[in-house]
Amino acid sequence: MNTSTPDLPTEFAIKTQALTRQFGSLTAVDCIELRIPHGDIFGLLGANGAGKSTVIKMLTTLLSPTSGSAEVGGYDIIKSPGDVRRNIGYVSQLLSADGALTGYENLQLSARLYGIDRAARSTRIRDALDFMGLSDSAGKLVKTYSGGMIRRLELAQAMLHHPAILFLDEPTIGLDPVARHTVWDRLLELRRDFGITVLITTHDMEEAETLCDELAILHAGRISVVGKPAALRAGLGDGATLDDVFAHYAGGSIHESGSFSDIAQTRRTAHRLG
């Protein structure tokens, strides 16, 4: 995949200031302050309903903040949403690849919506398929793909226009361990080879430990703690695991958290992944 590192207009790839979102009387995200340097893989952790997906929706311009501001790739999410969209890639928690189309057709749709010109389109698609190890399956309908292949296809779609920043909302949810490791390998390669910045939400502590340079744990819409995984573990004492860190900072109510729709959505995704 011939991704070129874009010009970096600001110090941070993602920067938020008092970013807040309310739904009626519920404050889903409460005055979030994030500073994510270029080239980092940053993990956003938290129990279901903690506000992770709401943060991602705001940063990807799918949802307007109630107050506060944010810059993504140097562009204001409210004043310049079009510029933000041109500079980001997004893999939703849901399986968004169209099962009724082939892998190639899914990528072709993305290429056309991102304005990749006709001359470059087939080369870009071929490169992306190669990079994700999907060349042999390009002509098959996506509904015949395994869960891991669908996630890799979605990563290919998200990377096709060479974004500077990638947003991944629980990208390995429902995948078997082999497929999960394949996705991680591709993400680490993307970061190593192209210096891409990644904001990832996850419930998987192994994923957070393996991928993330820095983590933030959200609880009830607020950031409980930010730091490097090793530093967070060390902060709780010898032998502490990231699970312990999560339990300590995520509010200790993991088993009671998550709305009906959150759980239903997660199960739907897991079901589609087989």
Next chain:
Amino acid sequence: MKRFILESTAIVAVELIKLVRDPTEVISRAVQPVLWLVVFGQVLAQARGIHTGQLNYLDFITPGILAQSVLFSAIFYGIAIIWERDLGVVHKLLVSPALRSSLVFGKAFAAGFRGVLQAIVIYIVALALHVSIRLDPLAIVAVLASVMLGSAIFSTFSLIIACIVKTRERFMGIGQLLTMPMFFASNAIYPLDLMPGWLRVIAQINPLTYLIDALRGLMIKGGEVVHGYLVDFSVMLAVFSLLLFVAVRLYPKLAE
């Protein structure tokens, strides 16, 4: 403008690929209008119970049944939009830099092709039933253009409902609630001047009435256009523009 066209055609291309690959829905939706023409139309034509001017009853209702078919297939388009939302497809489209208007227009235009397929089925059945179909190419092209515009209107209306109700269960209820009253409050199966005053008022603000009026003139030999083509197409274009304006603003709310 070039960007708008490129993005809209990308959406249309995908919808057409899916339609060609799995035409089940189009085929199943073709059954109902065939029944209306073959059973209802023929029986009522024998009974001669409804005065339809110089046209026999089967000639009179054929454009109405085509419009009904367009309405019924387009009005449930919102279900597919809600399904796409549940699958995350809407989120992916909205995170792309594509214009919101291109995405909505592309969906509407793609629905138009479904309407065209319905029209082809009805032409075949109507010819088999010896309906006085106008077969000059210009008239056929105009009918297909009207069908595309009608499909675009009702599918965009459907998209707006989908954006408001957001669940398939609620949508099904509202879809059922809207389709039959829209059909009966139109000139599909009886002329406007047979309606009571209150129903005629509703029919006059029903876009389906203008689609049927245009189709009756364009499709049937000797078909009378009550409002005139200029009025029919002006109303339909104005309604489509208004619905498009609203839909472009509501569509992004689906991903919130």
